[in-house]
Amino acid sequence: AQTVTQSQPEMSVQEAETVTLxxxxxxxxxxxxxxxxxxxxxxxxxxxxxxxxxxxxxATENRFSVNFQKAAKSFSLKISxxxxxxxAMYFCALGYGANSKLTFGKGITLSVRP
Amino acid sequence: DGGITQxxxxxxxxxxxNVTLSCEQNLNHDAMxxxxxxxxxxxxxxxxxxxxxxxxKGDIAEGYSVSREKKxxxxxxxxxxxxxxxxxxxxxxxxxxxxxxxxxxPGTRLTVL
Numbered sequence: 601a602q603t604v605t606q607s608q609p610e611m612s613v614q615e616a617e618t619v620t621l622x623x624x625x626x627x628x629x630x631x632x633x634x635x636x637x638x639x640x641x642x643x644x645x646x647x648x649x650x651x652x653x654x655x656x657x658x659a660t661e662n663r664f665s666v667n668f669q670k671a672a673k674s675f676s677l678k679i680s681x682x683x684x685x686x687x688a689m690y691f692c693a694l695g696y697g698a699n700s701k702l703t704f705g706k707g708i709t710l711s712v713r714p
Numbered sequence: 715d716g717g718i719t720q721x722x723x724x725x726x727x728x729x730x731x732n733v734t735l736s737c738e739q740n741l742n743h744d745a746m747x748x749x750x751x752x753x754x755x756x757x758x759x760x761x762x763x764x765x766x767x768x769x770x771k772g773d774i775a776e777g778y779s780v781s782r783e784k785k786x787x788x789x790x791x792x793x794x795x796x797x798x799x800x801x802x803x804x805x806x807x808x809x810x811x812x813x814x815x816x817x818x819x820p821g822t823r824l825t826v827l
Contacts, residue, residue, distance in 0.1 A: 644820050701747075704757040706756040
């Protein structure tokens with residue numbers, strides 16, 4: 601069975617600073633994908649970033665980047681130059697192979713302070 | 715604009731009544747999913763469908779039913795057998811069952827009184 605663990609329920613960061621959200625996972629699959637989704641107060645789920653396990657290079661999307669440590673089964677999200685609009689709940693998710701069911705972590709609530 | 719629509723945004727029902735949540739997509743995606751979100755629980759998979767006229771139970775299917783008669787539509791019925799139906803329900807779709815990235819609708823908040 602696949603599991604995704606987000607151990608920090610809440611975090612807070614000052615506007616313009618950098619914050620890192622942690623995620624660990626467990627899977628016996630070799631071919632899998634990892635995602636970070638953002639859920640703002642509107643509750644619309646938005647894909648932030650995606651990482652294929654076979655790629656060694658860490659994915660980046662503008663101010664968002666990941667630190668993917670395959671051996672440690674760790675997948676953290678770094679948000680640089682935090683903005684007020686980054687205030688949201690963030691979910692880490694794992695999918696694998698030919699079955700695109702996703703396993704989600706419990707999420708972390710991020711608050712960006714002005 | 716392509717996307718996923720869920721209606722209504724808020725739904726209220728009396729205990730013991732069945733209720734159907736709508737999910738429509740115009741992305742031409744083959745696979746569709748229903749999730750339930752509770753505070754502190756993350757998202758849990760209820761049902762998913764890989765193709766028209768086919769669907770599979772997810773992790774928490776008891777008390778729910780679905781149909782997939784059209785590619786665009788994947789309605790979820792919350793039956794009276796569901797013990798704790800009050801929750802936020804999210805519908806998602808992906809290009810195919812083998813393509814992991816999922817796109818989500820805006821969700822429906824169901825409150826059972």
